[in-house]
Amino acid sequence: MDSDDDFMSPVSSEDDILPDDSDNDDMSGAEDFDFDDEPDPDLGMSKDFERKKKVAYDISFKVFQPTDIQRQQDELVNEVNMILDISKEEAAILLRHFRWNKERLIEDYMDRPHQVLEAAGLAQTAARLPRLETIPGFVCDICCEDEEGLQSFAIKCGHRYCVDCYRQYLFQKIREEGEAARIQCPSDGCNLIIDARSLDLLVTADLADRYHELLTRTYVEDKDCLKWCPAPDCQNAIECGVKKKDLDKVVPTVSCLCGHRFCFGCILNDHQPAPCELVKKWLKKCADDSETANWISANTKECPKCNSTIEKNGGCNHMTCRKCKHEFCWMCMGLWSEHGTSWYSCNRFEEKSGTDARDAQAKSRVSLERYLHYYNRYANHEQSARLDKNIYIKTEQKMVQLQKESGMSWIEVQYLNAASQALQTCRQTLMWTYAFAFYLARNNLTEIFEDNQKDLEMAVEALSGMFEKPVSELSNVKVEMLDKTSYCNKRRVILLEDTAQNLAEGLWTFNVELTGAAAPSGPSARR
Amino acid sequence: MPPTAQFAAKRLAKELQKITNDLPPGITLVQADNLDEWFLDIQVLDNNPLYQDQTYRLKFKFGSSYPIEPPEVTFVKLADRPIPIHPHIYSNGIICLDLLGQQGWSPVQNVESVCMSLQSMLTGNTKDERPPGDEEFVKANRLRPKDIDFYYHDNNV
Numbered sequence: 001m002d003s004d005d006d007f008m009s010p011v012s013s014e015d016d017i018l019p020d021d022s023d024n025d026d027m028s029g030a031e032d033f034d035f036d037d038e039p040d041p042d043l044g045m046s047k048d049f050e051r052k053k054k055v056a057y058d059i060s061f062k063v064f065q066p067t068d069i070q071r072q073q074d075e076l077v078n079e080v081n082m083i084l085d086i087s088k089e090e091a092a093i094l095l096r097h098f099r100w101n102k103e104r105l106i107e108d109y110m111d112r113p114h115q116v117l118e119a120a121g122l123a124q125t126a127a128r129l130p131r132l133e134t135i136p137g138f139v140c141d142i143c144c145e146d147e148e149g150l151q152s153f154a155i156k157c158g159h160r161y162c163v164d165c166y167r168q169y170l171f172q173k174i175r176e177e178g179e180a181a182r183i184q185c186p187s188d189g190c191n192l193i194i195d196a197r198s199l200d201l202l203v204t205a206d207l208a209d210r211y212h213e214l215l216t217r218t219y220v221e222d223k224d225c226l227k228w229c230p231a232p233d234c235q236n237a238i239e240c241g242v243k244k245k246d247l248d249k250v251v252p253t254v255s256c257l258c259g260h261r262f263c264f265g266c267i268l269n270d271h272q273p274a275p276c277e278l279v280k281k282w283l284k285k286c287a288d289d290s291e292t293a294n295w296i297s298a299n300t301k302e303c304p305k306c307n308s309t310i311e312k313n314g315g316c317n318h319m320t321c322r323k324c325k326h327e328f329c330w331m332c333m334g335l336w337s338e339h340g341t342s343w344y345s346c347n348r349f350e351e352k353s354g355t356d357a358r359d360a361q362a363k364s365r366v367s368l369e370r371y372l373h374y375y376n377r378y379a380n381h382e383q384s385a386r387l388d389k390n391i392y393i394k395t396e397q398k399m400v401q402l403q404k405e406s407g408m409s410w411i412e413v414q415y416l417n418a419a420s421q422a423l424q425t426c427r428q429t430l431m432w433t434y435a436f437a438f439y440l441a442r443n444n445l446t447e448i449f450e451d452n453q454k455d456l457e458m459a460v461e462a463l464s465g466m467f468e469k470p471v472s473e474l475s476n477v478k479v480e481m482l483d484k485t486s487y488c489n490k491r492r493v494i495l496l497e498d499t500a501q502n503l504a505e506g507l508w509t510f511n512v513e514l515t516g517a518a519a520p521s522g523p524s525a526r527r
Numbered sequence: 528m529p530p531t532a533q534f535a536a537k538r539l540a541k542e543l544q545k546i547t548n549d550l551p552p553g554i555t556l557v558q559a560d561n562l563d564e565w566f567l568d569i570q571v572l573d574n575n576p577l578y579q580d581q582t583y584r585l586k587f588k589f590g591s592s593y594p595i596e597p598p599e600v601t602f603v604k605l606a607d608r609p610i611p612i613h614p615h616i617y618s619n620g621i622i623c624l625d626l627l628g629q630q631g632w633s634p635v636q637n638v639e640s641v642c643m644s645l646q647s648m649l650t651g652n653t654k655d656e657r658p659p660g661d662e663e664f665v666k667a668n669r670l671r672p673k674d675i676d677f678y679y680h681d682n683n684v
Contacts, residue, residue, distance in 0.1 A: 141635045142538070144538060144542070164534075172595040
C-alpha cells in the first residue's frame with residue numbers, strides 16, 4: 001500500500017516514478033480522509049490484497065481474450081485426444097456435442113463409445129485422412145455432372161459429391177447460414193458432421209478463417225459460464241459462475257478489459273442495484289408509456305364520475321363527459337350545476353363537491369404521478385450520464401489546460417479524470433436506483449435505501465457542480481474535489497452493498513411478481 | 528465463390544431433361560418454360576377418401592442457390608385444382624414441411640423427390656383439417672414461405 005501513501009503525501013507529487021497508480025484505484029485516497037461514521041468497506045485494501053473480504057455486490061469473474069479462448073479449447077481437445085485416443089478433429093466434434101463438458105463426455109464415452117460417436121455424428125469406420133478423389137463412372141447427385149475426371153469428396157459416410165458442389169454447399173452453410181459446428185453431410189438424412197480438417201481441404205482460406213471464427217464462437221456460446229462482451233468491436237469473453245436461477249438474488253455486474261461494464265445476466269449495461277427482471281419490466285414500461293403518460297399528465301383530467309380521461313380541447317370550462325354525461329367544471333372539478341350564474345369564470349374553489357372531486361382526481365393520478373416521479377429521475381440521470389460522457393472528453397482538454405496554466409504535473413491533474421469517472425459510474429447506479437425504487441414495496445428497509453440514494457445523489461450533484469467551474473478555479477478545489485470523488489465512490493459502494501445484501505437475503509418486497517425462482521412476493525399493488 | 532445462377536441453371540436443365548421423359552405415376556409436368564418457376568400436377572394414387580379423384584397444382588420457385596438452398600414450393604388454387612386439405616397445408620397453399628426448410632433440405636433432393644414426398648404426405652394423412660390457426664395465418668401472412676419460421680413439432684403426419 002505504499003503507493004497510496006505516496007500518492008497522498010505532498011513530497012511525492014512531483015515524483016514521476018508513480019506511473020498509473022493514481023487512476024487505477026480511485027478509492028486509494030479514501031483511507032486518508034475523514035468521513036462520517038459509515039463503516040469502511042475497505043475497497044482499496046481488498047483490491048490490492050487477495051480478495052479476502054468480498055463485498056456482497058461484487059461477483060467474481062474473469063476476462064478472456066481471443067487467444068485465451070482458443071487456448072482453452074485446444075487444451076480441452078488435446079486432453080480428450082489423449083485420454084480417449086481419438087483424433088483431434090473427432091475430439092473437437094465430441095466436445096462440441098457435449099457442450100464442452102469434458103467429464104460427461106469421457107464418462108459417457110467410456111460407457112458406450114458407439115452410441116456417443118453416433119449421436120455426435122461420428123459414425124465408426126476406419127479412420128483415414130480426408131482427400132479428394134477421382135472415381136471413374138462417378139455421377140454427382142447434386143449437379144448431376146458425370147464428366148470424366150471429376151474430382152469428388154466424401155466424409156466417412158461415403159456420400160460422395162463433386163468438389164464444386166461440396167464447396168457451394170459449405171459456402172452457403174458458413175457464409176449465409178453462419179453454421180460451423182454442426183454442418184452435416186449434404187446427403188438427405190445423413191447427420192454425419194463435417195470435421196475441420198475436411199473443411200480446410202475444401203474451402204478457400206478466408207472461408208476457412210470464418211469457419212474457425214464461428215467454431216470458436218460456439219465454444220463461448222455453448223458454455224453457460226461464458227459470455228461475449230457486448231461492446232462494439234470487443235472480442236473478449238467473460239467467465240462468471242452466476243446461474244440464471246440466481247438472478248433474483250444477485251446482479252452480476254462484470255467489467256471487461258475494454259472498459260465496458262455490463263450485467264452478466266442480461267448483457268445490458270450495468271444496472272445495479274436493480275435485478276435483471278425488474279430492469280426488463282422497467283424498460284418495457286418506459287418504452288410503452290413514458291411519453292404518453294407525460295402527455296396525459298399535462299393535458300388531461302379524469303371525469304370525476306366515471307374516471308374517463310378527458311382532454312380539454314376548447315376554451316369553455318363547462319365539461320360534459322362523453323361517456324357518462326356528467327357535467328362538471330374543468331377548473332374546480334365540481335358539479336357544474338352548483339356554479340349558478342358565475343359561468344365561465346370559476347371562483348368557487350372551496351366548495352365541497354369540488355374538493356371531493358379533486359381528491360378523487362388526485363387519487364387516480366397518484367399511480368401515474370408515482371411512475372413519472374421515478375421515470376423523470378431515471379431519465380434525468382440517464383441524460384446526465386450522457387452529458388458526463390461529454391465532460392469526460394472535455395476533461396482531457398481541461399487537464400492539459402490546467403497543466404499549462406498552473407504548472408501542475410500530469411499526475412497532479414489526474415484527480416479530474418478520477419472525478420469524471422466517478423460521476424459516470426455513480427449516475428449509472430443512481431439511474432437504476434429509481435427504476436428499482438419504482439418496484440419496491442415499502443418496508444422498514446426502504447427508508448435506509450432512500451437515505452442512501454439521497455446521500456449519493458447529493459454528493460454526485462455537488463461533484464458535478466464543481467466540474468463545471470472554469471479551469472482557473474479548478475486547481476483551487478482540488479482537495480475538495482478529491483474529497484467528493486472518494487465520497488461519491490464510497491456512498492455508491494455503501495448503497496450497492498446494502499441493496500445487494502438485502503436482495504441476496506430476500507429482504508426486499510416488490511410490488512410486482514418476480515417469476516425467477518422463489519422471489520419474495522409482496523402485497524400486489526398492481527392495478 | 529458465391530453460388531451462381533449458372534450453377535442452378537445447369538442442375539435444373541439436367542432435372543428437366545430427366546422429368547420430361549420420365550416421371551413416377553401421379554406426377555405430371557405442366558409447365559417449365561424458364562428456370563425460375565415450374566408447375567407440376569400431383570395426384571394421390573391410393574384411395575384415400577380425402578384426396579380421391581383430385582389433382583393438385585404445385586408451383587416450384589427456384590433461387591439462384593438451388594439446389595444448395597431449397598426451392599419454394601406451394602400449392603396453387605385454380606378452378607379445377609383445389610388446395611388439398613391437410614393439417615400441414617394452409618388454405619393459401621403454403622406447405623409446412625421440414626424438407627422444404629433450410630434445416631431439413633438436402634441438395635440431393637430434387638423436384639421429383641419433393642413431389643413424391645408431398646404425395647406420400649397426403650397419402651398418409653387421415654385428418655380432414657387445416658393447420659391450427661389457419662384462418663389468422665392466411666389473413667395476416669405477407670411473408671414468403673421461406674421467411675416463415677415454421678416450428679416442426681409433429682413428426683407423425
